[in-house]
Amino acid sequence: MTQTTTDRPAGRASGAVVPVLAFAGIVVAVMQTLLVPVIKDLPQLLDTAPSNATWVLTSTLLSGAVATPIMGRLGDLFGKRRMLILSLAVMVVGALVSALTSDLLLMIAGRTLQGFAMGAIPLGIGLMRDMLPREKLGSAMALMSSSIGVGGGLALPAAALVAQHSDWHTLYYGAAGLGLLAIALTLLVVPESPMRAEGTFDLPGALGLSAGLVLFLLPITKGSDWGWTSGTTLGLFAASAVVLLLWGVMELRLKAPLVDLRTTARPAVLFTNLASIMVGVSFYVVSLVLPQLLQLPKSTGYGLGQSMVVAGLLVAPLGLTMMFTAPVYARLSAKYGPKFTLILGLLIIAIGYGAGLGLMSAAWQSLVISVLLGAGIGLAYSSLPALIVGAVPASETGAANGLNTLMRSIGTSVSSAVIGMVLANTANTVGGVEIPTMHGFRVSFLIATGAVAVGLLLALFLPGRRPSGKPQLRASSEEDAALERAEQVLRGFRGLVLGADGSPVARAKVTLIDHRGRQAGATLSAEDGSYALTVPDRGSYVLAARATGHGPLASSANHTGDERPVDLDLSLPGETVSA
Secondary structure (H helix, E strand, O other), rough: OOOOOOOOOOOOOOHHHHHHHHHHHHHHHHHHHHHHHHHHHHHHOOOOOHHEEEEEHHHHHHHHHHHHHHHHHHHHOHHHHHHHHHHHHHHHHHHHHHOOOOOHHHHHHHHHHHHHHHHHHHHHHHHHHHHHOHHHHHHHHHHHHHHHHHHHHHHHHHHHHHHOOOOOOOOHHHHHHHHHHHHHHHHHHHOOOOOOOOOOOOOHHHHHHHHHHHHHHHHHHHHHOOOOOOOOHHHHHHHHHHHHHHHHHHHOOOOOOOHHHHHHOOOHHHHHHOOOOOOOOHHHHHHHHHHHHOOOOOHHHOOOOOHHHHHHHHHHHHHHHHHHHHHHHHHHHHOOOHHHHHHHHHHHHHHHHHHHHHOOOOOHHHHHHHHHHHHHHHHHHHHHHHHOOOOOHHHHHHHHHHHHHHHHHHHHHHHHHHHHHHHHHHOOOEEEEEEEEEHHHHHHHHHHHHHHHHHHHHHHHHOOOOOOOOOOOOOOOOHHHHHHHHHHOOEEEEEEOOOOOOOOOOOEEEEEOOOOOOOOEEEOOOOOOOEEEEOOOOOOEEEEEEOOOOOOOEEEEEEOOEEEEEEEEEOOOOOOOOO
């Protein structure tokens, strides 16, 4: 059995933890839209062909997709705070590399390092679960999850303002400064979580998943340039299918895989991840359509003739509304559950895009669309981590949320490729320049509406509340999670963790190990020394307990289907108990 190690206990987090983690998430998300205002000028700025310049954006997307599940798993094993700081540090290095060069290859290298930081968002969600009290967890995770959209939305006007009045490299200096500030605040305010997953890091699994994702996302992002039916595009898609299939077979055979595919196949996790792809598709469509519509000249007959900065300001409410939706989500989710808020969010997104089909003739109408879509996307994004957290063991929180964040990234990648193709195929050529048409914009909105409809259908398959009417699991820490599961399921082990003098031991790590040596559950004892663990099935288990200043204990126990009391005395070298 692999021993669990902990850093200093997190205790109860200070009130500054949530805004600091959310700020880190926003800083990371800024990297995704930092170059949007200068996309059309990149070939000239980097002295390269347009097809080569697109790698500056593609590299960030690919590295973010690869890093997200890997950093989540590393956080579960070695400390989420530690990996969060590492992610931000790599981003700062990448920003400085990009700030100091106009060479294409160096720029791509810097942008690749910046995308690496996307793993910070699932790591932040995992830290919140481990530390925050239950009543604060819902709104905190909602804000952290929404930071992807908040950062992207707020970056547009800020980046446009800088690009319009300063050298474009200033964007990267600003990003590096924000990253350093996020690191400093994290070091000062955020404690390390004491929770660790059992096992070792699955390096072959990480390499296999990375290869499969790159082979899959490359043709999605470059298909328009290469041709969707070209041998390169189809060959890469086929290669990705083979690699991911072999990777899945390998993961199923490992005791400590990078991604637990059996957990991922649970309906609550599977349908949440599939719905996340649809939410990602719907989010990116508005980011692609509205800025172009707003900046097209009025001489086209439908363009709104706004400057780059004004267009960014009119789209910014998309991110701001997502931010302010977090407390609303928390109240709705506490009363009705995250499945309800996900469905409600998707319905609002559908209304926003439906209304947008007729609201494209004035700048103020873009503001209305941004607010409506921001509210819907905010509710949907906020629901996703709660659904994941309630369906996986706490030791897998980082990896599971990393995979969910990856699903959203795949959605935005698909959206970018499909909408880019639609706008290109419906464009008019004027003076050698392709101008997007109103028809293309409306078709894009219809595609987003279709994606939302699919997301709604998937959300309906999510497990609902239990018939008892008790609230769905939204635990804030390991002891809360275990006690609430025991109350809901009413079967497992419960008892006290005792020290040498017979007094209760608080925050002792209690791990449940099945007959194959795999972790089946874990918790921390409460302040009164009590613990509770549910079991996945009847059979033989080992209860392992350890705490700072006390000797470790490993006791075997049989479970026959009922809740059984088992006290764990850390003064004993180990005992056999019958349950």
